[in-house]
Amino acid sequence: MAKIIGDIAINNERCKGCEVCIAACPFTVIAMSKEVNSKGYHFAIKVNGECTGCTNCAIVCPDGVITVYRAKVATV
Amino acid sequence: MEEQFAKTEIRKPENIVYKKTDLMVDRPLSYCPGCGHGTAHRMLMEVLEEMDIADKTIGVSPVGCSVLAYDFLNIDMLGAAHGRAPALATAIKRLWPNHFVFTYQGDGDLAAIGTAETIHACNRGENITIIFINNGIYGMTGGQMAPTTLPGMRSSTSPYGRDVATMGHPLKITELISHLPGVYYVTRQAVHTPNHVRKTKKAIRKALELQKENKGLCFIEIVSNCNSGWKMTPVQSNKWMEENMFPFYQLGDIKVDGKLIELPKTS
Ligand SMILES: Cc1ncc(C[n+]2csc(CCOP(=O)(O)OP(=O)(O)O)c2C)c(N)n1
Numbered sequence: 243m244a245k246i247i248g249d250i251a252i253n254n255e256r257c258k259g260c261e262v263c264i265a266a267c268p269f270t271v272i273a274m275s276k277e278v279n280s281k282g283y284h285f286a287i288k289v290n291g292e293c294t295g296c297t298n299c300a301i302v303c304p305d306g307v308i309t310v311y312r313a314k315v316a317t318v
Numbered sequence: 319m320e321e322q323f324a325k326t327e328i329r330k331p332e333n334i335v336y337k338k339t340d341l342m343v344d345r346p347l348s349y350c351p352g353c354g355h356g357t358a359h360r361m362l363m364e365v366l367e368e369m370d371i372a373d374k375t376i377g378v379s380p381v382g383c384s385v386l387a388y389d390f391l392n393i394d395m396l397g398a399a400h401g402r403a404p405a406l407a408t409a410i411k412r413l414w415p416n417h418f419v420f421t422y423q424g425d426g427d428l429a430a431i432g433t434a435e436t437i438h439a440c441n442r443g444e445n446i447t448i449i450f451i452n453n454g455i456y457g458m459t460g461g462q463m464a465p466t467t468l469p470g471m472r473s474s475t476s477p478y479g480r481d482v483a484t485m486g487h488p489l490k491i492t493e494l495i496s497h498l499p500g501v502y503y504v505t506r507q508a509v510h511t512p513n514h515v516r517k518t519k520k521a522i523r524k525a526l527e528l529q530k531e532n533k534g535l536c537f538i539e540i541v542s543n544c545n546s547g548w549k550m551t552p553v554q555s556n557k558w559m560e561e562n563m564f565p566f567y568q569l570g571d572i573k574v575d576g577k578l579i580e581l582p583k584t585s
């Protein structure tokens with residue numbers, strides 16, 4: 243058996259904390275950090291492992307700071 | 319720092335399904351958090367990349383927040399005087415008829431100071447693409463009222479809301495130019511949700527394909543937030559935009575294949 247899994251990598255330093263990506267995610271993967279980056283912005287972080295790699299968050303991010311991975315992996 | 323929930327086993331180049339295109343210069347955008355200018359820029363660059371026409375495309379940036387588009391878009395660009403982008407684009411297209419030429423303009427630029435250039439380039443049917451970012455306000459200079467400001471909408475120069483009796487009606491310049499015979503494709507889109515972004519990208523692609531066929535002027539309005547000028551958070555501003563801007567500036571195609579689409583009437 244195989245299943246599709248996804249993952250996102252967020253460039254914390256370039257995130258401006260606008261929160262537009264949060265509502266775009268069907269699996270509530272994203273929330274804002276408590277800490278701030280060097281510009282003083284709270285940045286987007288992942289809060290669960292449910293990402294399917296749908297790309298919604300990355301497409302809608304005005305600053306293009308999210309990279310999305312998707313792959314088919316074997317399940318036991 | 320070890321990232322929580324990272325699925326390191328799939329973080330390989332061959333598994334990347336989305337990343338910022340290299341046609342965006344890798345530097346921080348000057349735009350406010352959550353501003354749609356960045357998303358609109360990126361969709362435009364993704365289309366150029368997919369059509370493989372980046373080295374055959376010349377853009378014209380406006381005066382307004384996106385004046386610095388030439389610093390962010392990794393293609394040949396010229397900066398026009400305020401509102402004159404369609405005139406400059408006309409010259410470029412006539413000198414380089416085999417190049418793709420677009421303007422990228424805000425509502426203050428395109429629908430106020432540049433009204434004459436907009437209307438005449440449209441009326442001449444220049445084979446250019448106009449990308450029009452309508453946020454209902456002069457963002458760059460501090461949120462002053464624009465021709466596009468909604469009735470009752472507050473701005474720094476209409477602090478009690480736009481009073482139509484003394485300040486006039488908002489100008490739907492997109493509908494206005496759609497009636498000109500030189501204009502071939504007109505659509506109104508948005509970039510605040512993934513679905514809207516995908517539709518905007520399709521519209522930009524369509525416009526540039528039509529430019530290749532010399533069909534005439536193609537005009538894409540993108541209704542976007544100016545959360546700083548509207549004095550809201552980005553998320554609030556997108557909601558406000560859906561509730562207030564979209565009923566007045568209805569999304570969808572306005573003219574396709576040179577023919578006007580019948581839109582449902584607004585009140
Ligand atoms: C000839 C001239 N008049 C006025 C200005 C001041 N000015 C700069 S940007 C701007 C309006 C920009 O608004 P818009 O086109 O809607 O762009 P936005 O910043 O909202 O994206 C004005 C009036 C100028 N730079 N040059």
Ligand code: SF4
Pocket residue numbers: 248249250266267268269270271272292293294295296297298299300310
């Ligand atoms: S790629 Fe899709 S599922 Fe994954 S975090 Fe982004 S929006 Fe959520």
Ligand code: SF4
Pocket residue numbers: 252256257258259260261262263264285286302303304305306307308352
């Ligand atoms: S949309 Fe982009 S810039 Fe905004 S919070 Fe999410 S990752 Fe950060």
Ligand code: SF4
Pocket residue numbers: 348349350353354355383453457458543544545546547
């Ligand atoms: S002032 Fe408005 S249009 Fe300009 S960058 Fe900020 S949000 Fe965007």
Ligand SMILES: [Mg+2]
Pocket residue numbers: 424425426451452453454455456457464544
């Ligand atoms: Mg504006």
